[in-house]
Amino acid sequence: MSRKKLPKNQVLHVLFADDEPDLQELVGESLRRMGHSVVVCPDGLTAIAALEKESFDCMIVDLNMPGLGGMEVIKQAAQLRPEMDAVVMTGKATKDTAIEAVRQNVFDYLTKPCRTAELAEMLGRLSEHRSVKRQMAALRHRLRQAEGDSKLVGTAPVMDSVRKLISKVGPTDSTVLIRGETGCGKELVARAVYDSSLRAAQPMVSINCGALPENLIESELFGHCKGAFTGADSARMGLFEVADGGTIFLDEIGELPLSMQAKLLRVLETGDIRRLGDNQTVHVDVRVICATHRDLEKMVGEDLFREDLMFRINTFEIDVPPLRQRESDIMPLAVHLLRRHRNDGSDDQLFSDAAVAELLAHKWPGNVRELANVIEHAAILCDHLPIEPEHLPRHFSRRQVRAGLIDNQPMTLRELESIAIERALERHHGDKKAAAEELGIALKTLYNRLNSNTPASEAA
Numbered sequence: 001m002s003r004k005k006l007p008k009n010q011v012l013h014v015l016f017a018d019d020e021p022d023l024q025e026l027v028g029e030s031l032r033r034m035g036h037s038v039v040v041c042p043d044g045l046t047a048i049a050a051l052e053k054e055s056f057d058c059m060i061v062d063l064n065m066p067g068l069g070g071m072e073v074i075k076q077a078a079q080l081r082p083e084m085d086a087v088v089m090t091g092k093a094t095k096d097t098a099i100e101a102v103r104q105n106v107f108d109y110l111t112k113p114c115r116t117a118e119l120a121e122m123l124g125r126l127s128e129h130r131s132v133k134r135q136m137a138a139l140r141h142r143l144r145q146a147e148g149d150s151k152l153v154g155t156a157p158v159m160d161s162v163r164k165l166i167s168k169v170g171p172t173d174s175t176v177l178i179r180g181e182t183g184c185g186k187e188l189v190a191r192a193v194y195d196s197s198l199r200a201a202q203p204m205v206s207i208n209c210g211a212l213p214e215n216l217i218e219s220e221l222f223g224h225c226k227g228a229f230t231g232a233d234s235a236r237m238g239l240f241e242v243a244d245g246g247t248i249f250l251d252e253i254g255e256l257p258l259s260m261q262a263k264l265l266r267v268l269e270t271g272d273i274r275r276l277g278d279n280q281t282v283h284v285d286v287r288v289i290c291a292t293h294r295d296l297e298k299m300v301g302e303d304l305f306r307e308d309l310m311f312r313i314n315t316f317e318i319d320v321p322p323l324r325q326r327e328s329d330i331m332p333l334a335v336h337l338l339r340r341h342r343n344d345g346s347d348d349q350l351f352s353d354a355a356v357a358e359l360l361a362h363k364w365p366g367n368v369r370e371l372a373n374v375i376e377h378a379a380i381l382c383d384h385l386p387i388e389p390e391h392l393p394r395h396f397s398r399r400q401v402r403a404g405l406i407d408n409q410p411m412t413l414r415e416l417e418s419i420a421i422e423r424a425l426e427r428h429h430g431d432k433k434a435a436a437e438e439l440g441i442a443l444k445t446l447y448n449r450l451n452s453n454t455p456a457s458e459a460a
């Protein structure tokens, strides 16, 4: 056995329970020599008392012990210390106890005599397994932070009807089509539908159909086999397979190329997907939520969107109203969005009256996303709350924009760019494809620009 010191993240705190004194000494000593810390208990009741006192990474228990048997200790431990892993070590292995151990979710089932090397190998796997669990918890946390709060803010009556629709359709398995202008909160509504669904414990996988080049969408959605195309060095699972048992959110469905629309329709109708380059199909059980800012009926009339696909996805529609139709929500949203960046000041003194007047006078062509960007800008500039008009972006006030452009006042490239994007979107009534064409940038770049503060010139 190697005496090399274990890296700190592989050191385990182990509870070992066995009624054989020789084994207590032998296993206790072996574990210590491996670098782990151990508490040895001579029976089940002592093990439970130890678990009540402190937490362990793992517990290794004998099954036949006087008083409380090992399986009962495992059951009680699952209540007391659900985060701990349990391992059985028995001299009387039977099929029944092995089955029961699997049911109790034990990490491993060892039989005596157990060699030290075997024990060390098992503990190595166990610490790896615990480290993956920790990473998953950290990733979940980061995902929540990146996704932000999924709370739908706003009490305007139009938003009440949106909430009612969410609560009605959420718990069903129906396909949902969410419509609304750019940045009005369609993705947030999709998440609210998902959160209130029976699939909320399974993943929701999102894809922006407008942000991927046509040749990549199919492999992204349905996956590919090794060698399916140049560069496909290994097989890859598509998002429909990743979402199996859960939900897929197809954002900007109106941007899906016609060839992909036919393939998507087939999948929605049969639930069967075929990886690129594969002859076999795989059946998936996925709930579909779609969103678009496009007029799909008009697109059908122009042969840009398949009518049969439209009828397949519009079983249940939710229209998210633009921000200008819910003026009473502007300030509650502004407060909510400012709280993403600042936790100082009391809620009713975050904005000066003049700043409130500016915010209320604006038409918000970019809806809540535009408001979120304006608030982020103000949160950075403002040292001491409340937010004043001078903290709002210079391009924000039309008066100031014109003054800046006409009077030749200094203006950053980023500000000019924001104005150009905002105006192009206004001219094209939120149609991002048309706006991107007019601006001479890729649609993907426009999405990136809208979602971050990266200048289009850098993102192109």
Ligand SMILES: Nc1ncnc2c1ncn2[C@@H]1O[C@H](COP(=O)(O)OP(=O)(O)OP(=O)(O)O)[C@@H](O)[C@H]1O
Binding pocket: 148, 151, 152, 153, 154, 180, 181, 182, 183, 184, 185, 186, 187, 188, 189, 251, 291, 293, 333, 336, 368, 369, 372, 450
């Ligand atoms: N009712 C709301 N309450 C709180 N935050 C909101 C609300 N509506 C939108 N937001 C925030 O505004 C931003 C834009 O929202 P979202 O991405 O859902 O818009 P969208 O309609 O899907 O945009 P796009 O058309 O560009 O895909 C996000 O940061 C979101 O959290």
